[in-house]
Amino acid sequence: MDSVTSVLGGPGSYPISAVIIAQDDEIRIAKAIQSCRLFADEVVVIDGGSKDGTVELSESLNCRVFVNPWPGYAKQREFGVERAVHDWVFLIDTDEIVSDELAANILKQKKVLTDPTAAYAIYRIGDFLGRWLNHGEYLVRLYNRKQYGILNSLVHERPEVSEERTVRLNGTLWHQGFRSVNDHVMRFNKYTDLEAQSAYLSGKPFRLSRLLVRPPARFVQQYFVHGLFKKGIAGFAVAVFWVMYEFMVGFKHYELNHSAKLAQHNAEGQAEPEKKGERSYAVQ
Secondary structure (H helix, E strand, O other), X not given: OOOOOOOOOOOOOOOEEEEEEEOOOOOOHHHHHHOOXXXXXXXXXXXXXXXXXXXXXXXXXXXXXXXXXXXXXXXXXXXXXXXXXXXXXXXEEOOEEEOHHHHHHHHHHHHHOOOOOOXXXXXXXXXXXXXXXXXXXXXXXXXXXXXXXXXXXXXXXXXXXXXXXXXXXXXXXXXXXXXXXXXXXXXXXXXXXXXXXXXXXXXXOOOHHHHHHHHHHHHHHHHHHOOHHHHHHHHHHHHHHHHHXXXXXXXXXXXXXXXXXXXXXXXXXXXXXXXXXXXXXXXX
């Protein structure tokens, strides 16, 4: 484990490495990097092969930059964590900004990071059409890499930490994820591909009930329970996008199962005449 030598937070503070995975996001990455400066002893940027100025901008902001061809979310995140100097790592994306309150609390927390088995969850709130949504989620972003690895999943990768070992920190991680409706649809298409593939590869069976129940249930949850009805057209759009997301995941899962069964059926159909041919040849 790291010796207590952090240059930030005063004597007795444990050093933290902020780790960012990036791909063609020079417009947003500077704010993400700068929001970590109060508490991070270093910022590590892992670039998947950007064609814009992401690498050059990150280097100009005194980040340690590594270029690694995109291997997938979990593997890229793990690649970055392995290249951090310090064992305590803080995960952040290029379109996220640490609030002043959160940065101050992480700085304060550095003096008491004596238990490497503890992990810290951050409250993240997203935006849509220029409005911040009023319901977010807690995500584990600060943890000790010697204790926990990254869950190897196609999508929604995260540190493998149990709820019992998680401590919630005050403050907000602002997620500026909305770029345009077109971009949103494109990313939904990519993420639903990955989630459907993950379900298929894990052997989960397709259930029609999921396709029929989850999309409308998600709308009720988002629009009424989470209060998106208070956000006008932006809130309504987000709730509808969630309906689309659930439907696309379910139907793509069905498509993968259907294609696999069809391929198996065709293979068996081709094998049968060959077996008959072999029997016929044996009789002759």
